[in-house]
Amino acid sequence: MSRSLPQMVADPADVSSRDGGGRLRLPATRGWRIKETPAAWLLITPVIILFGISVVYPLFDTLRLSFFDIKGLAPAKWVGFGNYVTLFNDATFRNTLLTTLIFTLGTTVISVSLGWALAMLCAFAPVHTTPFRGMMFVTFGISEAVSGYMWLNILRPDKAGLLNAIIGNFIPGFAHSWLGDPNTALWSLIFVASWSGVGLPLMLCFAAVQSIPRTVLEAAYMDGAKPTSIMRHIMMPLSLPGVRVAIFINLLGALRAFDIIYVMTGGGPVRATETVGYFMYRESMTQFKLGYGAAATVVLLVAVLVISIPAIIQRTAGAK
Amino acid sequence: MIGRIHWWTVVLVGVIATIWVIPVLGIVVTSLRPPSEVALGWWRLDTFSITFDAWIRVWDEYPLAQAFWFTAMLAALATLGTMLLTPAAAYAFHFLNFPFRRLLLILIINAFVLPQQVVVIPLFTLWRDLKLIDNIAAVLIPYVGMSFAWSIFLVKNFLEDFPKELIEAAKIDGCGPLSTLRHIVLPNATSPIFAVGVLQFLWTWNALLLPMLYLRSMQPLPVLLTKVSGTYESNWDLRSVAAIVTTIVPLIVFVIFQRQFAAGSQTRTGAKE
Numbered sequence A: 001m002s003r004s005l006p007q008m009v010a011d012p013a014d015v016s017s018r019d020g021g022g023r024l025r026l027p028a029t030r031g032w033r034i035k036e037t038p039a040a041w042l043l044i045t046p047v048i049i050l051f052g053i054s055v056v057y058p059l060f061d062t063l064r065l066s067f068f069d070i071k072g073l074a075p076a077k078w079v080g081f082g083n084y085v086t087l088f089n090d091a092t093f094r095n096t097l098l099t100t101l102i103f104t105l106g107t108t109v110i111s112v113s114l115g116w117a118l119a120m121l122c123a124f125a126p127v128h129t130t131p132f133r134g135m136m137f138v139t140f141g142i143s144e145a146v147s148g149y150m151w152l153n154i155l156r157p158d159k160a161g162l163l164n165a166i167i168g169n170f171i172p173g174f175a176h177s178w179l180g181d182p183n184t185a186l187w188s189l190i191f192v193a194s195w196s197g198v199g200l201p202l203m204l205c206f207a208a209v210q211s212i213p214r215t216v217l218e219a220a221y222m223d224g225a226k227p228t229s230i231m232r233h234i235m236m237p238l239s240l241p242g243v244r245v246a247i248f249i250n251l252l253g254a255l256r257a258f259d260i261i262y263v264m265t266g267g268g269p270v271r272a273t274e275t276v277g278y279f280m281y282r283e284s285m286t287q288f289k290l291g292y293g294a295a296a297t298v299v300l301l302v303a304v305l306v307i308s309i310p311a312i313i314q315r316t317a318g319a320k
Numbered sequence B: 001m002i003g004r005i006h007w008w009t010v011v012l013v014g015v016i017a018t019i020w021v022i023p024v025l026g027i028v029v030t031s032l033r034p035p036s037e038v039a040l041g042w043w044r045l046d047t048f049s050i051t052f053d054a055w056i057r058v059w060d061e062y063p064l065a066q067a068f069w070f071t072a073m074l075a076a077l078a079t080l081g082t083m084l085l086t087p088a089a090a091y092a093f094h095f096l097n098f099p100f101r102r103l104l105l106i107l108i109i110n111a112f113v114l115p116q117q118v119v120v121i122p123l124f125t126l127w128r129d130l131k132l133i134d135n136i137a138a139v140l141i142p143y144v145g146m147s148f149a150w151s152i153f154l155v156k157n158f159l160e161d162f163p164k165e166l167i168e169a170a171k172i173d174g175c176g177p178l179s180t181l182r183h184i185v186l187p188n189a190t191s192p193i194f195a196v197g198v199l200q201f202l203w204t205w206n207a208l209l210l211p212m213l214y215l216r217s218m219q220p221l222p223v224l225l226t227k228v229s230g231t232y233e234s235n236w237d238l239r240s241v242a243a244i245v246t247t248i249v250p251l252i253v254f255v256i257f258q259r260q261f262a263a264g265s266q267t268r269t270g271a272k273e
Helices: A002-008 A012-016 A026-065 A082-089 A090-123 A130-141 A144-154 A160-168 A182-197 A199-210 A214-222 A229-239 A240-255 A259-264 A278-287 A288-317 B007-018 B022-032 B053-060 B063-094 B101-113 B119-130 B137-159 B163-174 B177-188 B190-206 B209-214 B222-227 B234-257 B258-269
Strands: none
Touching: A026 A288, A026 B063, A026 B101, A026 B137, A026 B177, A082 A090, A082 A259, A082 A288, A082 B258, A090 A182, A090 A199, A090 A229, A090 A240, A090 A278, A090 A288, A090 B007, A130 A182, A130 A199, A130 B007, A130 B258, A144 A160, A144 A182, A144 A259, A144 B022, A144 B222, A144 B234, A182 A199, A182 A259, A199 A229, A199 A240, A199 B222, A214 A229, A229 A240, A240 A288, A259 A278, A259 B119, A259 B222, A278 A288, A278 B119, A288 B101, A288 B119, B007 B022, B022 B053, B022 B234, B053 B234, B063 B101, B063 B137, B063 B177, B063 B190, B063 B222, B063 B234, B101 B137, B119 B137, B119 B209, B137 B190, B137 B209, B163 B177, B163 B258, B177 B190, B190 B234, B209 B222, B222 B234, B234 B258
């Protein structure tokens, strides 16, 4: 102590100076400062290597491959924007874009509006509806592949399918192949994806409604507001931040959907249920057109980045 | 809520929730009733009996047990990898200064928006050239590497509320950066590390696309399930058992950790509130 004290006085910069992060620099922490950077690199090097291999490299390689014509193991041929030109002249791909749009908007609108409505209903009896919220949230914990399988059972094309049987009660002899008919296959998928995804918007919106200050609700109640007007004028506007998060998560989830399509329809019938995320798999992994598949992936990537702009700005600003 | 309980909302939500679990009930009942009874529908009660026949036969019909242990091993290894590397990196990003710190951080935490389709083609060609197809490293590397995009964000968020005084005290007492991590931060950050582990476990257990493409001889449960579940196959009883076996472990984990999962998936794919 007696030895370090004069040293502190002799080096006033060391006592009072603050580094860039505003941290007080004390001489006793000099050992820390010397070891800081090597220690940091030691801790993050494995992360950087793994992240580089599985995120950064694929990102740039997908972009690079999209400018080449690659079929199977044949040597790659540079085609510039050729793949993109072919892509947008391909009637199948244009149909895929439309399918993606319907699927993404359909699942998001259905699951978020249903989740939001249920969250507000639950807010009128938060304790008594706890088990029911749990039941609906559980479907969110079942993997997409298994959810799809469960619905194959309900949507069976013959009378052993529950949906056909229920409609058959009203229209005798009714039997519809829900997933075999191009007109109903996509909406069946949208419904199943919403079924499996509604738990998250429900929980997010319920948390948003619950976080409305009690005093606000009490004041409205004392002023004689009816439950419907409390819902309309207090709960709906004040839970919007939660709804916004739920919409964003659902949009991202629907754009990257693969499992549920693969299990339920395999993209069929006649490619009527292929989204861009499925199209790229089919072109690159079953037709082995790697460059063409990569170009489709880039289109998917652009869509994802566009809807993520607000989230990316927010995260980047918050990264200290 | 204020005032009396609105019973009509309880009833309404209850009815919807009951409808919601019917498909789940469907495969459980299908797996437990003899196929002859359910030929016209699993809900029919013309005759009713319970049999565990499908539950006994399925293990011989499909390589289900093998796939179960393989899935468990993959999920355990990937979870372990993420749980070991994430806290260390989050600590370095939050408490240590090093060149390019902020740039790397921004890159990693924004990668959460990327869909898994991005890795499919590049890693397929890379693993093919490196002869890693059918090696478990081919899926473990992307499982762990892609997890950092959300796991580091989650743990770093927790560290933002970590008392700085503890770190300063450790510094002054002569702790180096590594021993501070070991003795101060890790013992006090078990809850976010555990939450990261649960999320990673669920994600890797349920993964379908990457193992389907990069593994050949051994395949995890979701891939096996898709192989046996073409629409026009019979054996609904056997396949229902396979579906239940596929989902039972992650479902139990999910139910136990519901709360963390709701919080975690929010940071995983969404913005912080």
